Amino acid sequence: MKRRPALGLLLLFSAWLVFAAIRLGATRSLDGELLIGWPGLELGRYRVGAVVSATIAGVLLGASGALLQAILRNPLASPFILGVSSGAGLGVAIAAVTLGASATVALGPVATVGPAMAGALVALGAVLLLGRRGGSSDPTTVVLAGVIVGAIAAAGTMLAESALPLVRRGELTTWLLGRIPESPDPVLVWVTGSIAVVVLLLALALGPALDAATMSDDEARSVGVPLEAVRTIALVAAGGAAAASVVLCGPIAFVGLIAPHVARGVVGARHRVMCVGAGIAGAALLTGAEALRQFIDLGGGRLPVGALTAFIGGVAFLWLLRRTAGGWVP
Amino acid sequence: MRAVQRRTSKAISSAGARVAICAMASVLGVVAFVAVLAGTCALSGCSGSSGAEQAGAQPTRAAERQLRVVSLSPAMTRTLIDLGAGPQVVGRTPWCQGTAAPVVGTLQDRDMGRIAELRPTCILVQASAVDPALERFARDSGAALVAVHIDRLQDIHVMVERVAAALAALGDAEAPARGQALLQGAEDAIARARAQVDAEGATLLLFSVDPPTAFGMDTFVSDLWLALGGTNALNRSGYPELSLEDVVRLDPARIVVVRSAAGAANTVDEAGAATATGIEGAAAVVPPALASLPSALKQRIRVVRAPVLLDPSTAFLLEGPAALAAAAPAPPAAPPAPPPPAPTGKTGARP
Numbered sequence: 001m002k003r004r005p006a007l008g009l010l011l012l013f014s015a016w017l018v019f020a021a022i023r024l025g026a027t028r029s030l031d032g033e034l035l036i037g038w039p040g041l042e043l044g045r046y047r048v049g050a051v052v053s054a055t056i057a058g059v060l061l062g063a064s065g066a067l068l069q070a071i072l073r074n075p076l077a078s079p080f081i082l083g084v085s086s087g088a089g090l091g092v093a094i095a096a097v098t099l100g101a102s103a104t105v106a107l108g109p110v111a112t113v114g115p116a117m118a119g120a121l122v123a124l125g126a127v128l129l130l131g132r133r134g135g136s137s138d139p140t141t142v143v144l145a146g147v148i149v150g151a152i153a154a155a156g157t158m159l160a161e162s163a164l165p166l167v168r169r170g171e172l173t174t175w176l177l178g179r180i181p182e183s184p185d186p187v188l189v190w191v192t193g194s195i196a197v198v199v200l201l202l203a204l205a206l207g208p209a210l211d212a213a214t215m216s217d218d219e220a221r222s223v224g225v226p227l228e229a230v231r232t233i234a235l236v237a238a239g240g241a242a243a244a245s246v247v248l249c250g251p252i253a254f255v256g257l258i259a260p261h262v263a264r265g266v267v268g269a270r271h272r273v274m275c276v277g278a279g280i281a282g283a284a285l286l287t288g289a290e291a292l293r294q295f296i297d298l299g300g301g302r303l304p305v306g307a308l309t310a311f312i313g314g315v316a317f318l319w320l321l322r323r324t325a326g327g328w329v330p
Numbered sequence: 331m332r333a334v335q336r337r338t339s340k341a342i343s344s345a346g347a348r349v350a351i352c353a354m355a356s357v358l359g360v361v362a363f364v365a366v367l368a369g370t371c372a373l374s375g376c377s378g379s380s381g382a383e384q385a386g387a388q389p390t391r392a393a394e395r396q397l398r399v400v401s402l403s404p405a406m407t408r409t410l411i412d413l414g415a416g417p418q419v420v421g422r423t424p425w426c427q428g429t430a431a432p433v434v435g436t437l438q439d440r441d442m443g444r445i446a447e448l449r450p451t452c453i454l455v456q457a458s459a460v461d462p463a464l465e466r467f468a469r470d471s472g473a474a475l476v477a478v479h480i481d482r483l484q485d486i487h488v489m490v491e492r493v494a495a496a497l498a499a500l501g502d503a504e505a506p507a508r509g510q511a512l513l514q515g516a517e518d519a520i521a522r523a524r525a526q527v528d529a530e531g532a533t534l535l536l537f538s539v540d541p542p543t544a545f546g547m548d549t550f551v552s553d554l555w556l557a558l559g560g561t562n563a564l565n566r567s568g569y570p571e572l573s574l575e576d577v578v579r580l581d582p583a584r585i586v587v588v589r590s591a592a593g594a595a596n597t598v599d600e601a602g603a604a605t606a607t608g609i610e611g612a613a614a615v616v617p618p619a620l621a622s623l624p625s626a627l628k629q630r631i632r633v634v635r636a637p638v639l640l641d642p643s644t645a646f647l648l649e650g651p652a653a654l655a656a657a658a659p660a661p662p663a664a665p666p667a668p669p670p671p672a673p674t675g676k677t678g679a680r681p
Contacts, residue, residue, distance in 0.1 A: 030566060030576050039575075042624060046575045049622075166404070166425055168590060171538055174571075179541055182574045183622035301543070301571030 005277075008267030012277055016284035020051045023291040032297070046182040053184045054286040054305075057249040058259070059196040062282020063203055064241035065256030066263065066275040070210040071234045072139040076320060078257035079242030081143060082235075083123040083150030085251035088243065089176055090153040091119020093160035096172050112175060113188065113247050120243030123149050128235060137231045178252035178306030180290045188248060195244040200279055202237050206230060207272025252306050254313020255282050255289075261320065285309070397500045400445055401426060402437045403456035405480065405643035409493050410454070412644040413508050420448045442467060452496055456480055456489075474499065480642045483553035487513055490644060516647035523651035524558050528660040531583025532563035537640065539587055540619035542572040550642050551588065554650055560658070574622065584630045586657040587617060588639045632657040 024047050026036045038044055064079040072081075080086070095115035126149050131142030161172055203210075212225040213234075220227050242256065262285070263277030289308045296303040400421035401407040407426035410419055419426075421434040421444070434448070435441045437455055442463070445453075450473050455464065458479035468475035476496045478489040494509030535545040535552060545551040546567045555562060563582035564570070577585070616628050623631075636653035638645045 027575065029579065030564070030570070030572070043575050043578055046573065046578075046622075165590065170543075171540075174538070174541070174543075299570075300568060302573070304571075 005267045005270070005273040008263075009273065009277055009280065011266055012263065012280040012284055016055070016280055016287055019284055019288035019291050020055070023047055023051050023054075023287060023294070026291075027294045028297065028302075034295075049182045049184055050180050050290055051287060052189060053180050053182075053248060054290045055283040056189065056193050056196055057180070057245045057252065058255060058281075058283035058286035059279040060192065060199065060241040060245040060248075060282070061252065061256035061286070062259030062263070062278040062280070063196070063199045063275055064238040064245070065258075065282070066260040066271070066278035067199075067203060067206075067210070067234045067238040067241075068256075069260050070214055070271055070275075071231050071238070072143055073214055074139065074143065075261070076257065076317075077143065078254070079238060079245070080150070080251065080253060080256065082127050082146040082239050082242065083148075083153055084120045084239055084242040085246050085253075086150040086153035086157065087123025087126075088116040088120040088246040089251060090156045090160070091115035091117070091122075092175055093157045093164075093172055094119075096168065097160050097163050112250075113185075116247045116250075117243060119153070120239075120246050123153055124236075124239035124243060128232075128239070136228050137235065142235070174304070175250050176306075177304040178250040178309075180249055180286070180305050184248065192244040192248045195241060196279070199237050199241045200276055202233065203275030203279075204272055206234060207270065207275065210234065210271035210275075211269075250306065252286065253310045254317065255285050255309055257320075258313055258316045259285055261316075396451060397497065397502060398448065398450045399452045399454065400434060400448060400450040401454040402434075402440060403454055405486075405641055405646075406454040406456055406476075406478070406489065406493060408641065408643035408645050409490055410497075412512055412648075413490075413494055413497060413505055415497055415502065415505070420450060421445055437461075440464075446471070451500055452476065454493065454496075481550065482548060483550045483557065486550060486642050486644075486647060487516075489642075490647075512644050512647070516644075516651075519648050519651040520554075520557050523655035526652075526660055527558050527560070527655040528658045529555075529558055529560035532561045532580075533658070534563040534577065534580055534582035534585045536585060536587045537569070537589075539617040542574065542577055542620070543569055544572055545588075546570055550646065551639055551650075551654070554646075554654055555586075558651060558655055574620075577620075577623065578627065581627070582630065584632060584658055585620075585627065586654070587620075587631065587633045588654075589633060589635045590637045590640050 024044070025038060026034065027047070029035055039047075061079055065077070068077040068079065068081065069075055092112050092115050095111055099111055127142060127145045128137070130145035130149070131137050133141045157172075157176075161169055164172060209225045209230045212220045212223050213227060213230055217227060245252070259282035260274065260278040262281040263274050266281070267273045267277040286305070286309070289305050289312070293303045293305050293308050296308070397415065397418040398420045399410060399415065399418050401410060401419055402423055404423060404425040404427070407419060407422055407429060410416060411428045416429055419429045419431045422429055422431045423436045424433050425436075432444070432448070434444045437457060446467070450471075452474045453464065453468055453476070455475070455477045456479070457477055460475065460477045465475060467473075474496050476492050478485065478492055480486060480489060490509050490512060491506075494505040497505035533555060535555060536542050537545060537551075544564050544566075545562070546564055546569060547562055548567045549569065552562045563580050564572075572580075616623075616631050617633065620628065620631060634653060634657045636650070638649045639653055
């Protein structure tokens, strides 16, 4: 079946619009009452903030996942495979231990943004360095390095968590589950939004090279693709996008894994369109999860968005696992 | 293009894919661990069983023996100290304060070998269900095991009574009387604080601000606020997470943010006073995570830095009322009206 990219992009965009409209126009009160309709600017601005945050983070995760799956030639690659989220988690955990409760209250989100960004970038740098073999980035080595760096960072996070007073552990646990800020810092929105645009433009520019990069190294080089440069740019862009997403919303799992597959199924496998499609699909998935969680309350308030995406993503992961057992058909 | 895709398929199904499967499985594992941890915290907060039902003191078997206590609960350690049994604590958690006894781990992660070396005659745990291994150890060693689950204010009272009873069974006959004195002191503290608090209107009690997470109706902090004559704006149980939209919709008369500040004295920041004096600064008064609330609501925020309010021990009973009342102090009583001026006799026409 021949896929029409423009129609596919329109379809994905429509899905995002529908989910955004649901988030903007409906919620559930603390008493369980369904509230439908625009609540006015005073309350509505929180809903707009949530949609903007989810959209930016979704685009970042989707595009990052698409770039990584192409460069690592691996349909199960995702932004967090580079250890970025674990690194960010370690940064926040160390800050929680060293800053103390009073500083955390006074600094608010700043107490997490800086450490998360630092942790994510350090982890990404370590993976890129460790992932080099013979002077060039080797996909398998990069994945292995990401797993190991992520495991070490996760262990460090647990260590730091054990040093936290009992009453403060919940804050770190909540951050590690990921959340969509209703009132994101405007500077953060501009910075992460700009990173999302830059990553999408890079993906557009790298599209044909990424198509060739999915072949073997020799084949890619034979058609004139500067494989090393493409890999390095794509890895840095993907890692930076994932780090920006973590800084905005905390670690949100599986959106970066699933969005590229959704996009590939709708717009086809050509990376120029697919990467943009993955960004929009990521935005739709995360906005949809944010809209859905408004209506799920298991007694402790609304379900954390990270738990919801992890649950959906886990099921999708198993489905992909079975699918790839017989070979990957994009 | 089809040929490229076929070749891509072969490349993808290589070793890299298998490595990624392991990677994603480990990511899923970490996420699941975090979710389970959060769920466990939420469930322990939502549990409605009372301490009276859960308490399981078995003091008689160890009666008349040397008092050697291992406490696996910071709240119960503090209670022991207030009951005058601080020197008898021989093992504790890293979070227990006021004693230099060696650390034996936590309730979930304890060093049984070390506990055995300490030869405790009494073990204190704050839990709804005791680990069978710990129960077996207590049975085999003849140690009294006191287990109390604490959710409500009344559970703290039960805990004090149970600990005091256990001490009495181990030879400290005066412990129950001291326990009753502590509980009476708690009642007095509430009475004093009640006279000083302005509890008018519903109050939202938060223990975390990003995202806002509240003390629900069946929590010990909410119970204390109700005992002070206040009303909880949140008609829900447990410790639910709120959205900012929820906070605005609740429109509470005041928002009290209870914070832990290890080592700090119990203090309160009052928005108006701090802004006026410039000592604390606005950021320390309105947490940045709540800065986008409407101005009218922001004016109602009080940040109480009082570790005792997060520690369900005798310290909470004795110092908590004043700490919580400080978030909503009653306006100072109006000075007595001046006596009416005495007639001067200057008025009136002379005949």
